[in-house]
Amino acid sequence: MAKFKLDEIDHQILDMLIDNTRVPFTDIAKKLLISAGTVHVRVKKMEDAGIIKGSSLTLDYKKLGYSFIAYVGVFLQNTSQTKFVLQRINEIPYVTVAHVTTGKFNIFCKIRAKNTEHAKDIIFRLDDIEGVYRTETMISLEESINDKRRLMHDIFNAL
Amino acid sequence: MAKFKLDEIDHQILDMLIDNTRVPFTDIAKKLLISAGTVHVRVKKMEDAGIIKGSSLTLDYKKLGYSFIAYVGVFLQNTSQTKFVLQRINEIPYVTVAHVTTGKFNIFCKIRAKNTEHAKDIIFRLDDIEGVYRTETMISLEESINDKRRLMHDIFNAL
DNA sequence: GGTGAAACTTCTAATAA
DNA sequence: TTATTAGAAGTTTCACC
Numbered sequence: 001m002a003k004f005k006l007d008e009i010d011h012q013i014l015d016m017l018i019d020n021t022r023v024p025f026t027d028i029a030k031k032l033l034i035s036a037g038t039v040h041v042r043v044k045k046m047e048d049a050g051i052i053k054g055s056s057l058t059l060d061y062k063k064l065g066y067s068f069i070a071y072v073g074v075f076l077q078n079t080s081q082t083k084f085v086l087q088r089i090n091e092i093p094y095v096t097v098a099h100v101t102t103g104k105f106n107i108f109c110k111i112r113a114k115n116t117e118h119a120k121d122i123i124f125r126l127d128d129i130e131g132v133y134r135t136e137t138m139i140s141l142e143e144s145i146n147d148k149r150r151l152m153h154d155i156f157n158a159l
Numbered sequence: 160m161a162k163f164k165l166d167e168i169d170h171q172i173l174d175m176l177i178d179n180t181r182v183p184f185t186d187i188a189k190k191l192l193i194s195a196g197t198v199h200v201r202v203k204k205m206e207d208a209g210i211i212k213g214s215s216l217t218l219d220y221k222k223l224g225y226s227f228i229a230y231v232g233v234f235l236q237n238t239s240q241t242k243f244v245l246q247r248i249n250e251i252p253y254v255t256v257a258h259v260t261t262g263k264f265n266i267f268c269k270i271r272a273k274n275t276e277h278a279k280d281i282i283f284r285l286d287d288i289e290g291v292y293r294t295e296t297m298i299s300l301e302e303s304i305n306d307k308r309r310l311m312h313d314i315f316n317a318l
Numbered sequence: 319g320g321t322g323a324a325a326c327t328t329c330t331a332a333t334a335a
Numbered sequence: 336t337t338a339t340t341a342g343a344a345g346t347t348t349c350a351c352c
Contacts, residue, residue: 138262
């Protein structure tokens with residue numbers, strides 16, 4: 001795959017879309033003083049290149065009754081089981097993301113649950129996976145998400 | 160704020176939008192055998208209720224040159240400094256999310272960097288924050304993101 | 319609540335520059 | 336590559352169930 005080079009216009013388009021994917025292309029065009037057709041072509045190109053992988057809603061999980069977040073470090077009996085255990089972990093929908101990591105833990109994952117009771121069930125389920133030696137849980141008392149826009153701004157200035 | 164109750168139609172609408180926020184309301188309407196106007200009204204209601212907080216692009220950070228992910232546990236000299244340190248941490252755009260946690264660390268955050276060199280700079284910057292005693296880094300060797308759709312499916316069936 | 323149609327806005331692809 | 340254009344498609348409102 002050829003390396004895709006984004007220019008300033010592309011950056012600005014992404015910048016406008018990153019916080020609201022439903023911004024009309026005509027609005028973007030007006031702001032950037034280009035035509036809506038150009039916006040369309042460029043977005044399509046970025047999609048084709050895989051830079052834009054998709055779009056998603058940001059939901060308020062608290063309002064949906066899922067206010068519990070924790071990180072769970074997983075110790076394996078043997079690192080050769082990593083792939084297998086990772087697959088089992090990914091079968092649990094309440095695990096939002098899992099990482100194979102260096103350092104203390106072999107696998108490290110984030111879970112989203114209704115409450116402590118529910119979290120307990122999820123953690124027990126993780127503990128029960130064949131090859132898992134033990135787990136260690138860190139409960140999130142407060143989550144502070146950084147604006148994607150700021151990272152993007154930095155990415156663009158650094159590129 | 161009055162508790163907002165989602166019904167089956169709302170779930171289905173969210174289910175269609177969660178993976179692609181630009182799905183036309185007319186498509187959703189057709190699939191759910193309702194009118195496009197109804198879809199519009201319901202989405203607006205969920206936005207007003209704050210269930211839908213926004214929408215965002217999913218970008219391929221690797222393709223943008225940011226292939227390094229790590230989790231950094233932060234030890235504070237004193238927990239009274241939590242708020243202050245959290246604010247300093249959030250000023251770093253490469254920190255995508257930070258949590259105040261129970262357990263080993265006081266604060267726990269995820270960083271996204273270009274490479275190890277860049278990550279080093281970020282971690283040093285974290286170390287340099289006033290009130291930070293020391294940090295502990297776990298490098299992600301492999302990230303496996305779980306489909307939001309699956310969590311949502313479970314949330315809806317549980318509600 | 320929901321509908322369906324009208325009025326308005328946006329998208330998209332073809333063509334031209 | 337980008338702009339223009341025009342028909343297709345989507346959004347949004349509103350009178351009426």
